[in-house]
Amino acid sequence: MRLRRALLALVVVLGGLVAGAGGATAATPYCGITWGSTDKAGGVLSGAPLVEVRTGRHDCWDRVVFEFAGPANGFSVAYGETWTEGQGLALSPYTAGGALLRVSLRAPAYDGNHVATVPYRAGDHGATVLGYRTLRDVVFGGSFEGYTTFAVGVRARLPYRVFVLSGPGTHSRIVLDVAHQWQQ
Structure with missing residues (x-):
């Protein structure tokens, strides 16, 4: 009887240790990322036109960079349906990803004379993401009344961050990073 109680106590203690260790591991953020996946917005409307869209791969995330010919810091990013500017057509059927x-x-994506400053039309792919771990597609949704839209297809609903960088020169950049996963 004593032996059974001792073994039962040992099983309970070991089970608690294993569960505790598993919980600590699950709570460890991937690459230290604590961004989350909620809506993010900031900045104000700018007249500086978008001049380039490019992507990059990092060990812990994939990146989309939007570069402007002047100071620009206004953005709104959220998970959900995306529509073309001015027409209101859904972009999701054209965008791969989970x-x-x-x-x-x-x-805007046009200059003061309303001439396009990027070589895309609504529905065009705005950057190459072939072979990326998280990004699946970057699709231009148009520019209307000073606002420019993109649909960014990703593998799954993952944490992301958005921030603004000055330069090079008088240019500015709005950067979108999407993590490869939630936790280790």
Whole structure:
């Protein structure tokens, strides 16, 4: 009887240790990332036109960079349906991925004479993401009344961050990073 109680106590203690260790591991953020996947917005409307869209791969995330010919810092990014600017057509059927980030930039993709400053039309792929771990597609949704939209297709609903960088020169950049996973 004593032996059974001792073994039962040992099983309970070992089970608690294993469960405790598993819980600590599950709570460890991937690459230290604590961004989350809630809506993010900031900045104000700008007249600085979008001049380039490019992507990059990092060990812990994939990146989309929107570069402007002047100071621009306005954005709104959220998971969900994305529509073309001015027409209101859904972009999600054209975008591959398990989730869709709606990127609204508070700056035009045309100059003061209303001439396009990027070589895309609504529905065009805005950057190459072939072989990326998280990004699946970047699709231009158009520019209307000073706002520019992109649909960014990603593998799954993952944590992301958005921030603004100055430069190079008088240019500015709005950067979107999407993590490869939630936790280790």
